[in-house]
Amino acid sequence: MCRNIHQLHNFEPPATAEEIHAAALQYVRKVAGAARPSQANQAAFDQAVAAVAAATTALLAELVTTAAPKNREEEAAKARARAERRYAS
Structure with missing residues (x-):
């Protein structure tokens, strides 16, 4: 769905609250269709x-x-390495 949301499960050390919040923020932005909501929707x-x-x-x-x-x-x-292969010219 969104390339900015990364897998958080089964990492050592475990995902931090900041990583979880960032993933949640990306998800809500994608669903809402807006990077920043209006004041009425904040x-x-x-x-x-x-x-x-x-x-x-x-x-x-x-x-x-x-x-x-x-x-x-x-x-x-x-x-x-995947990105280098993908975007190599």
């Missing part, structure tokens, strides 16, 4: 971000996996 926008962040936190707490945790630096390096 409260609803903020409430939606908080609700999505809470749901994401609950989901991450409940998910179970047998896979080894991923390393953030290794995953970032893989993403950079």
